[in-house]
Amino acid sequence: MWMGFWINAVSGIILLAADATTKLANPTFYVKMAFIAAAVVVMVRIRRTVFGDPQIDQQPIAPSGKLLAWASIICWTGAITAGRLMAYFGTDSGAPQFINRIGG
Amino acid sequence: MIAAFANWLHATSLGWAAGGGLPWVEPACKTVHFLGLALLIGCAGVYDLRLLGMAKGLALGPLQRLMPFAALGFLINLATGVVMFAGSPFQYLENVTFWLKMLFIALAGVNVLAFYLTGLARQVAALGPGRAGRGQAHRCRLALLVDWRRVLGPHVAVHRERVLTNLPRAPDVNLRNSSGATI
Numbered sequence: 001m002w003m004g005f006w007i008n009a010v011s012g013i014i015l016l017a018a019d020a021t022t023k024l025a026n027p028t029f030y031v032k033m034a035f036i037a038a039a040v041v042v043m044v045r046i047r048r049t050v051f052g053d054p055q056i057d058q059q060p061i062a063p064s065g066k067l068l069a070w071a072s073i074i075c076w077t078g079a080i081t082a083g084r085l086m087a088y089f090g091t092d093s094g095a096p097q098f099i100n101r102i103g104g
Numbered sequence: 105m106i107a108a109f110a111n112w113l114h115a116t117s118l119g120w121a122a123g124g125g126l127p128w129v130e131p132a133c134k135t136v137h138f139l140g141l142a143l144l145i146g147c148a149g150v151y152d153l154r155l156l157g158m159a160k161g162l163a164l165g166p167l168q169r170l171m172p173f174a175a176l177g178f179l180i181n182l183a184t185g186v187v188m189f190a191g192s193p194f195q196y197l198e199n200v201t202f203w204l205k206m207l208f209i210a211l212a213g214v215n216v217l218a219f220y221l222t223g224l225a226r227q228v229a230a231l232g233p234g235r236a237g238r239g240q241a242h243r244c245r246l247a248l249l250v251d252w253r254r255v256l257g258p259h260v261a262v263h264r265e266r267v268l269t270n271l272p273r274a275p276d277v278n279l280r281n282s283s284g285a286t287i
Contacts (some may be wrong), residue, residue: 077139084135 001043026090032082039075041070110193122191130191133184140184144177155228165229 016023023029041046050056061069112272113119121129134262189196197200219225 046117076142080142081135084138085131088131 005040022091023086026086028082028086028089032079032086035075035079035082039072039079042072042075048074110189110197113190114193116190118187119190119193122187124191130188133187133191137181137188140177140180142177144174144181147171147174147177161233163233164231168225168229229243268282 046065046068050061050068114123117125122133129214151167151170153159154164156165187274223270
């Protein structure tokens with residue numbers, strides 16, 4: 001899980017470095033970062049409260065655990081959506097090699 | 105024949121909407137396509153990694169119950185993919201990486217069919233925690249994992265290619281943001 005996170009963090013920093021002025025001026029970028037930060041906080045809390053419970057396999061997941069799971073799904077979905085929409089909001093960088101309107 | 109189909113699809117109201125008639129359709133599809141991809145690889149990939157011997161504490165049978173979610177991810181991507189294709193079909197048809205993507209999706213499909221039709225899935229489901237998959241299942245799923253990687257590469261490349269080859273977008277795509285800048 002953390003491996004996937006770091007692969008994306010490193011490649012994301014490279015993409016950011018390629019066109020930092022435009023991306024840092026894009027409010028959607030900060031929405032994405034906020035979602036990621038929240039998702040990481042949620043992930044750590046899940047690890048501590050849900051997986052830290054020695055009774056985890058003996059009883060159903062507590063409502064607080066389920067709430068954390070939903071929070072995690074919403075945060076990552078929000079991060080993906082905001083990231084994707086970065087291509088459509090904010091100003092374009094103008095340089096043809098950095099067209100940010102299109103992406104995978 | 106494919107060109108005729110593409111022209112027909114593009115002429116439908118779906119093609120009109122995705123081609124810029126409704127400016128939000130294309131960004132929405134791309135976003136949902138990404139989420140579908142995450143759902144598909146998130147579920148199928150976890151299963152593949154387990155079959156390859158990672159996280160051996162997990163029983164394979166229960167893990168297989170995630171597969172309907174992977175299938176859901178695939179269906180989401182099929183649907184959003186068709187919509188995006190309808191919007192600008194020739195941007196895809198004239199793109200080699202699009203065909204590579206289709207090829208690898210087909211290979212992944214054959215792989216999944218082989219896995220279930222040969223009974224491997226049932227054998228594997230019987231494996232409890234702590235056991236690695238058998239060699240055959242290993243190879244089958246390893247191939248699948250590799251397939252998905254191949255699909256992912258062109259997936260990004262298809263969308264990038266439009267920039268590189270400077271293919272025109274549908275002329276009526278003219279989103280404007282709040283500050284009035286053309287998007």
